[in-house]
């Protein structure tokens with residue numbers, strides 16, 4: 169059970185670092201999400217701040233961007249929990265506080281009753297093995313083969329990759345239907361295949377939770393369905409909890425059991441998907457469902 173209690177997150181008004189993204193398109197979030205290395209964490213935060221500048225964050229009168237305000241959510245073990253909202257609602261910030269890429273400004277995140285927000289060092293690395301993550305841009309390491317990408321969590325955890333680890337990675341590649349691509353490089357795969365590699369990599373350390381941050385946003389409808397079905401099947405087979413960050417009600421309807429709707433950093437509605445779809449209470453939910461009267 170993940171209990172998010174009174175979580176707030178504020179950022180000082182962002183300033184562009186002037187640094188460009190690394191030429192190989194590496195998303196720092198993945199490397200940071202499997203390690204407790206403060207330098208990688210800092211690089212991921214600089215990258216996020218640059219993206220926030222690009223997104224023109226609204227700066228409040230006090231000079232801060234209040235990305236999350238008093239978030240209270242409970243996610244049961246084995247649930248497929250959707251977090252939905254428009255661009256800038258705070259979805260990515262929330263998911264990044266769950267795996268502690270960002271620390272909440274205040275509030276707690278309890279996992280099985282234990283507050284994890286102050287974890288560091290080996291305890292933080294161990295926590296991140298329990299909470300895997302997949303990203304919109306896949307976060308694969310471009311210079312490594314598919315097999316080496318799936319083995320990366322073993323390397324990050326213990327500094328080496330054993331034969332047993334490789335055999336496990338091959339099993340996982342088979343599970344996602346990509347056994348024959350083990351020696352390929354990410355650039356040789358379609359978007360849907362890249363996301364399947366990322367899912368195999370997420371499963372490597374047998375996580376209890378997978379955070380899926382806009383995992384299908386870069387994919388066409390057919391690949392989206394393949395990935396959503398794969399995630400749902402894995403949830404049923406292994407009991408892993410899925411936290412699905414999305415701006416698409418279609419995604420929520422297809423795989424989620426429960427959903428929280430975020431608007432400007434606040435939860436404006438939450439409950440079972442069936443109830444929220446049948447009787448949406450918040451205006452933001454109706455907009456996301458496409459149930460708005462544009463002429464009103």
Ligand SMILES: Nc1ncnc2c1ncn2[C@@H]1O[C@H](COP(=O)(O)OP(=O)(O)OP(=O)(O)O)[C@@H](O)[C@H]1O
Pocket residue numbers: 179180181182213216217218219220221223224225226233234235253254255256257258259260261262415
């Ligand atoms: N590192 C940061 N520094 C400053 N502001 C930030 C930072 N990260 C996020 N923000 C701001 O916090 C708010 C929430 O951003 P967040 O990326 O969480 O929204 P989102 O719902 O995930 O949006 P999108 O769907 O566009 O990714 C935005 O106003 C954003 O600009």
